[in-house]
Amino acid sequence: MSAGGAARTTPVVEVEDVRKTYRSGTIEFEALRGIDMRINQGEYVAVIGPSGSGKSTLMNILGCLDVPTEGRYLLGGEDVSRMSEAELAHARNRRIGFVFQQFNLLPSLPAWRNVELPLVYAGVARADRRARAVRALERVGLGDRVNNRPGELSGGQQQRVAVARALVGEPDIILADEPTGNLDSASTTAVLELLDELHASGRTIVLITHEHDVAERAGRSLVIRDGLLADELVAS
């Protein structure tokens, strides 16, 4: 992260003509057909578009979970396609916090142990990890649920645990793929307010959704249709 007034204009994500072709047997499907985009430090960007338009495909590439078939992706100025598996793992660990639609918590671990996972792989000492995990859980309003397993939490609470896990390592970007897709309206509001708060405290957020009212909270919305960037809406 760069310091001072330049912070708001430093690109964290630079995508140039990224294409993604899925192959299953002889059938090929081009899910992304040349995307160019740039996300600056501290921005709150929503990616919207109809089902099947390639939103999740894009998010997987942005999160280094998948590699583009063609094109260039610079994460924090570094070319992802040049990275080894271990370096990619490192990049995910340090730069990206994920919030998935299906929460993706480990059911056998209590909340704080789920939250500390990114710190485990970052090599943080054990004692520190617990303290930081508990602080992250307090931040999402679950200070009293630290020792509960996911099975003992509501869907909204589980997603807040996932948000705590995404922010605990203080990553450059938080990537959220339909984080409210499985939640009722009250929990949706709670999670979205959390993201607002994180944005207000300077974090870069990329939110994928197909609901326009959810997207309205973002400073900028990128509309994807059929694997292409169709429109860009900037909030007034």
Add this chain to the structure above:
Amino acid sequence: MSWAETLRAGLEAIRAHRLRSVLTMLGIVIGISSVILTVGLGQGAQDQVRKQIDALGSNLLIVSPGSTTSSTGMRGGFGSASTLTLQDAAAIGDSDVVPDAAAVAPTTTSSVSLVAGETNWTTSLVGTTTSWVDVRARELSSGRFFTAAEVEQAARVVVLGPDTVAELFSGPTSPVGQTVTIDGTPLTVIGVLSSSGASGSGQTEDDQAVVPLGTAKQLTGSASSSVSTIYVEASAADTLSAAYQEVNALLLNLHGVEAAEADFTIATQDSLVETANATNETLTVLLAGIAAISLLVGGIGVMNIMLVSVTERIREIGLRKALGATPTVIRRQFLVEASLLGLAGGVIGVLIGIAGAQVLPGLIGQPVSISLVATLGAIGTALALGIGFGVYPASRAARLTPIDALRSE
């Protein structure tokens, strides 16, 4: 992620899937405990043989009739008259001819029925000379052994083994001075042998009646001068082979035969141990082979369960990778888990093997000796199995791309 951290995670995963872990270990446990037991049984049998043969005496040559070199099998052996005679024994006893022999004990053996009062007991009757007690390194717990004069006169005296005494006489009073009869001939008990200390099942060292050679001949109605065994004690351990050569040359000469046609066999204690061990070893190798196969099956069991575990935890692996776990970390996690299972299986297997070694001798009457080397080897093998068969599942887990792993259901 440090090794300590990985170890803790491995232990956690094992604890979280207790039943699965136990089933995984079962194969290893069975394999290791059977290896420990079979090797222990073989070792125990060898130790027992060694002890029995050592108990025969020391620096001993055992001359028996019949040949083992002849292609026609034992010559003049069982059934026919013995080719060894008292004259052979006397010649060996001549210190000019066989200077390296310290003592000679010609011996006949037959089966007789002893009667003491109302009790009768069938045992082996050993007819021999006074040197027998020294050559065979036996001691007496009470009374005395017979004298040269008694051997000369074929006196009606007998020295009994401790087990024979226990069968014939009840109560704690010493049988010395009492009378036993063989085929109506009364014999005075003059002494009782101490236990040889090596009697296992089916051993007669502690159950025998020892009488002067002439007495035995009279009792069995044999007029010939043949004997069934001649025990020769060499003067020292390093003259044993010289004594062997001398006795061999003497007997070939006396019997007028070539070495290739020898009608007698001379065994040393070492050669007896070797022969016995050769048989035991074959059995041990066979059993250990079976045990090794079960170990292999156990190892494949570990691999199988680890593979299932990888499949079961595919989403977990995907998530961990998404959160920053490198392939190395994932691989290590599965390897550590597999080797922990192997190690635990090995330790439990060894414990069961040791417990079995305590119980088994009581059930089958065979001694089982557990060696430290075999135990450490078994644990090492189990660990190696865990690692060896864990490698493939671990590398499969590590190779999964995060998105494919996360998406799978």
